[in-house]
Structures are given as structure tokens and as C-alpha cells.
Amino acid sequence: MLLEGKVALVTGGSRGLGRAICDVLSREGADVAFNYAKNEAEAAGVVGRIEGHGRRAWSYRCSVLDRAGLAAMVADLEAKAGRIDILVNNAGVTQVMPFALIEEEDWDLVFDINVKGTFLVSHAVARGMIRQKKGKILNVSSLAGVTLIKAPVHYAASKAAIHGFTMSLSKELARYNIHVNAIAPGLLDEGVGTYLNAEQNADYMKHCSLGRPGTTAEIAELVAFMVSDRCSYLSGTTILADGGL
Secondary structure, three states: OOOOOOEEEEOOOOOHHHHHHHHHHHHOOOEEEEEEOOOHHHHHHHHHHHHHOOOOEEEEEOOOOOHHHHHHHHHHHHHHHOOOOEEEEOOOOOOOOOHHHOOHHHHHHHHHHHHHHHHHHHHHHHHHHHHHOOEEEEEEOOHHHOOOOOOOHHHHHHHHHHHHHHHHHHHHHHHHOEEEEEEEEOOEOOHHHHHOOHHHHHHHHHHOOOOOOEOHHHHHHHHHHHOOOOOOOOOOOEEEEOOOO
């Protein structure tokens, strides 16, 4: 298995892509912890899937903007699991609205969750990785952050920030043998893609070489490889997974 004996933390792990990542990482041998916002039933379902693969599971109801809560979560996980080998910064949010209707509070909400949340969780976890001189951090960006497509401006800008954060952090943490990368999915069968109207969806399919949306399971498979020891010479890179747009 790709991740046998590893301990992973996934943010926003109770639904969509986060749920798929938790499932695949645990199938590949990792013990998996995740945080979630409020749906305890969904979280319990993910715990069940992780444990169904014979791995340990931990769920934490904690916002990625709760710095004290994140510190407590990381401390508890390190105490129970011994360390954190892998961090997947998946938690994110979007709003589908034209630029003229975006208010300051909308901009702040998207940037807080998508960018500040990624910073806060990475900051909380990186200290342990620095001590152990090893780790994998994977940030979930978006096609909207690295290429010219029609997307909500504040969402695209926040995901572009993740691209820059990934490159800079990878350079700083490389001395500690910590690899930092990002994945930028295109249209998926869950999440942001479900907000597109029929015209937007058809336009995407027209330009996508594979002619279909990706699945969260497909992205999770790539995530599992990117955070494994087999992916040993990749850092500071954003991998596009868009079906050939």
C-alpha cells in the first residue's frame, strides 16, 4: 500500500472531495484524522469508512479559522497517533456570483476559509513536521486559480493565492525534508462544479478533451500518490487534473 503506517490529517473531510480523500488514504494504509464544520452524521459516516479499511480514525469538529481549536486538535492527534506525516488542506468554500455583486464580506469569507484557513492549519502542523524532519503537505487549489476560465473572481483569486503559498512554503520547508505541493482539479462531479448552470456545464464539456467531469475518487487517487513516499522528487508544484482542458 502507498501509505502503510502513515498518519494523515485532512481538512474538510466529511463531504465531497475531502470524504473521498479520507477514504482513499485509509484504503492505502494511512490512519486518518479530519475536521468538519457541523454535520456530525456525515462525519460519523467517514469515520466508519476509514475504520472499515482497518485503520484508526479521528474526527474533530473545528473550524479552520479557530486557531486555538486547531492547536488543540493537532496536539490531541499527535498525542494519540504519535505524529502527523501528511496534511491535506482541502477545506474550501465558494459563492457563485458576478463581480459587481460581490461585497466586502463575501470576499473576506472566501479568502478567510480558502487562504487563511490553509495558512493556520499548515502553521499548526508544520512545527511537528519540522521536529521530525519529514512530512508531506498537499494544498487543494483549483483550475480557476491557475488558468483563464469563467469563475467567481474571489474564488479564483483565493485559489491563485494557494498556488503562490505552495511555491513559497515548499522552498522554505525543503531544508526539513518537507514536501509541499498542490493539486488543481477541474470540474468535478461534486462540489463547486454542481453550481454551474446547463450552459456553463456544456461549454466546459465542449473544451474538455475527455468530455466529462472528473470524479472526487479520481482526484483522491492522485492525492494519495502525491503524499506518498513514492512521490519523492516533487515539491512546489501544482498538478492540473482537468481532463485536458
